[in-house]
Amino acid sequence: MEEATLTSKSQITVPKAVREALGVGPGDKIQFVPAWQGFRLVVVKGDITSLRGVLKGNRRKPLSIDEMNVAIAEMGSHPEDRPLRRSRTQTAKPR
Secondary structure, eight states: OOOOOOOTTSOOOOOHHHHHHHTOOTTOEEEEEEETTEEEEEEEOSOGGGGTTTTTTOOOOOOOHHHHHHHHHHHHTOGGGSOOOOOHHHHSOOO
16 A cells, blocks of 8 residues: 655655556646545546537437437336336335
C-alpha cells in the first residue's frame, strides 16, 4: 500500500506507483471525491469544451409518441425484462 505525507503547506506528493496507475503527470487534475470510508481519487481528463462536436453527425430522427408507446409496450411484454419488486414487509428487517 502506498502512502504520502502532508507537508506544512498542506501538500502531498502522489507516489510514483499511484501516478503511473492513474496515468497522471504534471499539470493533471485529481479530484478527491467523498466515499463511504474516506475519499476516492478521480482523474479529471480535459474539460467540457473538449467534447464540442463529438456528437456531430450522429443525430437520429426523434421518435414519435406512437413509436415510444410501441417500444414501451414491447419492453413490458417480456417478464424477464421486468425489474424485481418487493413489498416493504418482505424487505423489512425483523426486530
